[in-house]
Amino acid sequence: MKVLIIGGGGLIGQKLARSLAARGTLRGAAIDTLVLADIVDPAPVEASCTVETTRCDIADPASVAATIDADTDVIYLLAAIVSAHAEEDLDAGLNINMMGTLNVLQRCRELGTKPVLVFTSSIAVNGGDVPQPYSDYTALNPQTSYGAQKAIGELLVNDFSRRGLIDGRGFRLPTISVRPGKPNRAASGFMSSIFREPLQGQSANCPVDPDFNHYYLSPRKCVENLIKGAELHAEDLGQNRCMVMPGRVWTIQQMIDAMTAVAGPEPATRITWEKQPEIEPILKGWRMDVRADKAEALGLEADASFEDNIRYFLEDDIAPGGA
Numbered sequence: 655m656k657v658l659i660i661g662g663g664g665l666i667g668q669k670l671a672r673s674l675a676a677r678g679t680l681r682g683a684a685i686d687t688l689v690l691a692d693i694v695d696p697a698p699v700e701a702s703c704t705v706e707t708t709r710c711d712i713a714d715p716a717s718v719a720a721t722i723d724a725d726t727d728v729i730y731l732l733a734a735i736v737s738a739h740a741e742e743d744l745d746a747g748l749n750i751n752m753m754g755t756l757n758v759l760q761r762c763r764e765l766g767t768k769p770v771l772v773f774t775s776s777i778a779v780n781g782g783d784v785p786q787p788y789s790d791y792t793a794l795n796p797q798t799s800y801g802a803q804k805a806i807g808e809l810l811v812n813d814f815s816r817r818g819l820i821d822g823r824g825f826r827l828p829t830i831s832v833r834p835g836k837p838n839r840a841a842s843g844f845m846s847s848i849f850r851e852p853l854q855g856q857s858a859n860c861p862v863d864p865d866f867n868h869y870y871l872s873p874r875k876c877v878e879n880l881i882k883g884a885e886l887h888a889e890d891l892g893q894n895r896c897m898v899m900p901g902r903v904w905t906i907q908q909m910i911d912a913m914t915a916v917a918g919p920e921p922a923t924r925i926t927w928e929k930q931p932e933i934e935p936i937l938k939g940w941r942m943d944v945r946a947d948k949a950e951a952l953g954l955e956a957d958a959s960f961e962d963n964i965r966y967f968l969e970d971d972i973a974p975g976g977a
């Protein structure tokens with residue numbers, strides 16, 4: 655089988671690629687070819703199957719057509735620009751997050767091969783005036799352009815699936831923490847940097863109070879869930895193909911305490927506490943009392959504790975040879 659990861663150069667794309675390469679199978683079949691596509695050259699991964707890397711701009715239908723061929727069985731559509739970037743640049747968000755998603759779906763329609771398509775949505779599709787707790791079935795009410803673009807993507811994934819043009823499934827990802835590497839342009843960036851940097855001897859700023867809570871998942875569990883998500887049977891997904899991915903709500907203080915439990919008291923002393931007015935309007939629109947009942951019933955999982963998130967980061971991203 656041929657698996658394509660669009661956005662394969664990003665954080666989740668690279669980790670997913672390494673996991674799929676190590677596993678060697680998906681949906682009960684051997685992976686013969688793994689293709690990583692991204693607007694920047696994606697780093698190749700070691701695998702016993704064929705690994706191809708290619709440039710693709712999902713905002714450009716010709717580039718999408720050159721990337722998705724009739725042999726592609728499973729497509730992970732991870733390419734996107736993230737929250738603060740999409741808020742700053744409406745055109746880029748519309749072109750990439752909205753039109754880019756449509757371009758990929760239209761290419762699948764043109765090929766007529768009905769590939770499995772896994773779409774990464776976000777809990778940002780909910781927010782504002784929604785009753786809490788909110789669930790898979792709460793009306794989408796995004797309070798950012800990024801959330802609106804993801805909500806449109808979900809509706810398209812549902813409709814293209816209903817029409818039999820793809821076998822789609824979408825997952826509203828919690829905030830992924832601890833995120834390795836350099837900070838990205840997500841408003842939630844501090845939710846990783848206040849652990850990532852202090853655990854490596856550097857300082858980082860927290861712009862919210864210690865009792866600020868949010869919905870989190872580790873990169874390791876996210877990748878496991880995306881693999882399970884591709885393997886779900888269409889008949890188990892029902893008439894709404896998009897659902898919340900399991901995560902857990904923690905306060906900043908609970909997470910700092912978890913870091914201290916795993917790594918000792920020193921890292922927490924490297925956190926500074928200064929407000930960042932530019933992200934406050936985005937944070938105000940978020941709603942965190944989330945239920946992921948459907949995905950949990952289908953076997954997707956949250957982390958057991960934030961101590962686990964810290965351990966996974968140290969094992970996967972700091973230890974030599976980590977995933």
Ligand SMILES: NC(=O)c1ccc[n+]([C@@H]2O[C@H](COP(=O)([O-])OP(=O)(O)OC[C@H]3O[C@@H](n4cnc5c(N)ncnc54)[C@H](O)[C@@H]3O)[C@@H](O)[C@H]2O)c1
Binds near residue numbers: 710754777826
């Ligand atoms: N990480 C999180 O906390 C989180 C939370 C909710 C949803 N998501 C979603 O999960 C997906 C993956 O997130 P991530 O954390 O790996 O993000 P990332 O920024 O690390 O990766 C996204 C990748 O998309 C690529 N990309 C951007 N524009 C493109 C274009 N026009 N054509 C092709 N590729 C393009 C980027 O180069 C990047 O490699 C995204 O769809 C994101 O919206 C992530």
